[in-house]
Amino acid sequence: EVQLVESGGGLVQPGGSLRLSCAVSGFTFSNYEMNWVRQAPGKGLEWISYISGTGNTVHYADSVRGRFTISRDNARNSLYLQMNSLRVEDTAVYYCARRGTYRHYDYWGRGTLVTVSS
Amino acid sequence: DIQMTQSPSSLSASVGDRVTITCRASQSISSYLNWYQQTPGKAPKLLIYAASSLQSGVPSRFSGSGSGTDFTLTISSLQPEDFATYYCQQSDSIPNTFGQGTKLEIK
Numbered sequence: 001e002v003q004l005v006e007s008g009g010g011l012v013q014p015g016g017s018l019r020l021s022c023a024v025s026g027f028t029f030s031n032y033e034m035n036w037v038r039q040a041p042g043k044g045l046e047w048i049s050y051i052s053g054t055g056n057t058v059h060y061a062d063s064v065r066g067r068f069t070i071s072r073d074n075a076r077n078s079l080y081l082q083m084n085s086l087r088v089e090d091t092a093v094y095y096c097a098r099r100g101t102y103r104h105y106d107y108w109g110r111g112t113l114v115t116v117s118s
Numbered sequence: 119d120i121q122m123t124q125s126p127s128s129l130s131a132s133v134g135d136r137v138t139i140t141c142r143a144s145q146s147i148s149s150y151l152n153w154y155q156q157t158p159g160k161a162p163k164l165l166i167y168a169a170s171s172l173q174s175g176v177p178s179r180f181s182g183s184g185s186g187t188d189f190t191l192t193i194s195s196l197q198p199e200d201f202a203t204y205y206c207q208q209s210d211s212i213p214n215t216f217g218q219g220t221k222l223e224i225k
Binding site for chain 2: 035037044045046047050059061095099100102103104105106108109110111
């Protein structure tokens with residue numbers, strides 16, 4: 001069974017940092033591209049970052065570029081999102097999602113809530 | 119970036135109704151269009167990928183069509199569990215942008 005489990009969310013002050021993790025199981029992690037998607041309270045879905053299977057190619061949304069870093073450890077079956085210089089507007093539930101063969105996001109984690117507030 | 123526009127933003131319907139949601143891309147995305155369903159407090163769930171392919175385990179009352187810039191999601195006969203928010207997403211190019219969502223409510 002494919003599973004994705006996010007962790008690392010919490011309350012942080014503006015300007016602070018957090019590292020999110022996504023532990024996966026049930027598939028060969030290195031064969032799949034991965035993404036982070038977030039959803040602010042009461043709002044829609046926002047794609048924020050992509051990483052290739054090898055980790056050699058990454059992309060970011062303009063809203064997080066230069067502040068967030070996506071990475072992966074294929075030996076540990078884990079995806080990460082290092083978030084620095086956090087802003088109030090980064091408050092959201094953060095989801096990791098697997099990108100399938102037709103570029104669709106076929107499996108999602110349950111999400112982890114990040115709250116940026118003083 | 120490719121902009122995705124869904125309509126309507128909200129919709130009231132009854133159990134048994136046929137419902138159609140549309141999604142328009144700001145430029146051609148071929149058939150790289152996906153549909154997701156989200157209920158409150160839950161992660162999005164993939165319904166349709168590549169514009170018209172039904173994800174495994176999704177009921178056949180859901181269907182998708184379109185190519186290029188105009189796409190539709192149709193629910194042939196609404197069931198109580200279908201009342202949710204629906205999002206389209208283009209996966210033609212990064213950023214893989216989402217539509218703003220369509221909230222389907224019980225009439």
